[in-house]
Amino acid sequence: MxxxxxxxxxxxxxxxxxxGVSLELRESEVLGMxxxxxxxxxxxxxxxxxxLEPKQGRIILEKQEIKKMNRMEVAKHIGYVPQSSVSNPTPLPVYEIVLMGRRPHITWQSSDKDNAKVWEALKMLDIENLALRDFYELSGGEQQRVLIARSLAQExxxxxxxxxxxxxxxKHQLEVMDLTRKLVGKGKLAAAIAIHDLNLASRYCDKIVMMKxxxxFAAGDAKDVLSPECIRTVYGVEVTVNFETEIPFIIPVKPLH
Ligand SMILES: Nc1ncnc2c1ncn2[C@@H]1O[C@H](COP(=O)(O)OP(=O)(O)OP(=O)(O)O)[C@@H](O)[C@H]1O
Ligand SMILES: [Mg+2]
Structure with a gap:
């Protein structure tokens, strides 16, 4: 895909x-943004x-323009974990949230297969114990893991x-990045991850897009994009980058004024 x-x-x-943003997200690839x-x-x-609908330009999934697909079709192919979730006055159990990921697949009522997929996803994120808790009462990190489970249940x-x-x-940072990598490799998925931690991006992403x-501003392999020059121009921060390790390791030095 x-x-x-x-x-x-x-x-x-x-x-x-x-x-004028252009990029490609390829199968079996983790793209860091x-x-x-x-x-x-x-x-x-x-x-x-x-x-959101772009004012200009095109977004193509395989050979089909996203603009011409309806929401359910998009949801069958694309799983989205938002940056932060909102609070809600009505309690909603974690299980229901993850089951929502099955919606594009459910024709009438949820089946045993749907329930099995939900438990599988909860297990992968190590949150089976949260299944009956109210989603909106969970900590930020627990909520994030629930939303990742939902996108996995969505297949x-x-x-x-x-x-x-x-x-x-x-620990959960590494686990989530590890899991994403494994899923992408095993299931021929593609993943795009917006991320602030440059060292996590360097370690887990196949390609990096740097926005300004x-x-x-720059796109390509970590060793090209995560150069001190690019980081200085884009973030206004002086860093040293150790290129001797297999993956570039960034050490922030000081902000530039
Ligand atoms: N709903 C909105 N209405 C108006 N402007 C918005 C809205 N959402 C974002 N923007 C503006 O669009 C620009 C890009 O925002 P965006 O949220 O895409 O940035 P980001 O790279 O995700 O930032 P962050 O690292 O803080 O999450 C910013 O200037 C922001 O103020
Ligand atoms: Mg953002």
Whole structure:
């Protein structure tokens, strides 16, 4: 399953938040999306998932333009884990949230297969014990793991994860990234992950797209994109990068003024 983004421009208001963005998300690939706050990562993921419609440009899933697909068709192929979830006055059990991921597959009533998929996903994220808890009472990190489980239950071939590790402790950060890598490798999935931790991106992503002010500033292998020069220009931070290890390791030094 491949996604091609061609020359996409999007504006919420008068100033565009995405300007002429092009990229490819290939099968069996984890694509890291990095860039400062407000650089357009979430907006781009929302355009790919058809939550937002670009003013210009095309987004193609395999050979079909996303614009011409309905929401259910998009949901069959694309799983989306948003950056943060909102609170809700009505309690909703974790199990129900994960079962929602099965909606594109359920024709009438949920079947044994749907329930089995939900338990499988809960197990993969190590949250079976949360199944009956109210989702909105969980901690940020627990909620993130539930939403990842939902996208797994969905059996989507493309995973869009918006800062999936931002609320997680160090062990769960590694577990979520490991799991994403394994799923992508095993099931021929494609994953795009917006992420702020440059070292996690370096370690787990096959390709990296670095955004700045709504544009792709650099794209390619970690060793090319995560250079001190690119990081200085895009983030205004001086870093040293150790290229002697197998994957580049970034050490922040100081902000530039
Ligand atoms: N709903 C909205 N209405 C108006 N402007 C918005 C809206 N959402 C985002 N923007 C603007 O669009 C730009 C890109 O925002 P976006 O959320 O895509 O950035 P981001 O790279 O995901 O940032 P972060 O790292 O903080 O999550 C920002 O300038 C932001 O202020
Ligand atoms: Mg964001």
């Amino acid at each position: 491949k996604i091609t983004v061609q020359d996409v421009t999007f504006s919420y208001r008068s100033t565009p938040s995405l300007i 990095i860039g400062p706050n407000g650089s357009g990562k979430t907006t781009l993921l929302k355009c790919i998932n058809k939550i 989507a071939k493309v995973l869009l994860l918006d800062e999936p590790t931002s609320n997680l402790d160090i 002010n709504g544009k792709v």
